[in-house]
Amino acid sequence: MDNPLSNAGRRDRSVTVRRILKVNHAGEFGAIRIYGAQIWMARRLFPDIIPALREMRDDEIKHCRLFRDAMPSRKARPCRVMAFWSLGGYLLGFLTALGGRNMVWICTEAVESTVHRHLEDQLAFLEAGDSELHGLIASIQEEELAHLREAEKNQTARGMSHTLLLPVVAALTDLMIWLSTWGDSSWMRAEMARSKQT
Ligand SMILES: [Fe+2]
Numbered sequence: 604m605d606n607p608l609s610n611a612g613r614r615d616r617s618v619t620v621r622r623i624l625k626v627n628h629a630g631e632f633g634a635i636r637i638y639g640a641q642i643w644m645a646r647r648l649f650p651d652i653i654p655a656l657r658e659m660r661d662d663e664i665k666h667c668r669l670f671r672d673a674m675p676s677r678k679a680r681p682c683r684v685m686a687f688w689s690l691g692g693y694l695l696g697f698l699t700a701l702g703g704r705n706m707v708w709i710c711t712e713a714v715e716s717t718v719h720r721h722l723e724d725q726l727a728f729l730e731a732g733d734s735e736l737h738g739l740i741a742s743i744q745e746e747e748l749a750h751l752r753e754a755e756k757n758q759t760a761r762g763m764s765h766t767l768l769l770p771v772v773a774a775l776t777d778l779m780i781w782l783s784t785w786g787d788s789s790w791m792r793a794e795m796a797r798s799k800q801t
């Protein structure tokens with residue numbers, strides 16, 4: 604059992620690295636499912652956005668594989684509740700697509716901006732350690748940022764639905780990440796804030 608507080612209360616960095624890989628791999632899988640459900644719905648309701656959604660899903664498939672490939676050498680294993688990510692992602696994609704193309708882009712904006720923030724924390728954590736993983740995450744983060752820009756660009760209106768849906772989807776994404784990292788995501792955030800102060 605991973606115990607991050609081994610060595611007389613000091614956190615074991617390798618445990619956190621394993622948690623980072625686990626949550627990133629699972630998160631990419633969830634993203635594949637979100638886009639998959641949205642593509643399925645878009646085919647019936649608004650086919651014009653399919654090419655953009657497909658392109659982003661292809662990126663998520665590649666990210667998922669890259670995180671999976673980085674696991675064995677770091678003794679990390681995929682999340683045991685992948686079905687949870689799968690169902691959660693699918694439901695989120697399906698429900699937002701029901702609300703129309705603008706809702707699809709609001710969902711993408713919320714998920715991608717939350718992911719971007721978490722990757723930022725991970726990069727700060729990995730800077731002093733695993734440079735290979737740092738490089739991988741930095742390159743993936745660039746593509747996630749492109750997804751975020753695409754979502755912002757495609758929104759035709761930013762009314763009530765944006766105000767209401769964005770924080771809900773962002774909070775759900777945050778919660779999934781927090782649960783999957785056993786709270787390490789907030790610990791990394793605090794660590795980063797502390798290192799900025801010094
Ligand atoms: Fe991704």
Ligand SMILES: [Fe+2]
Nearest residue numbers: 634715747750
């Ligand atoms: Fe993405």
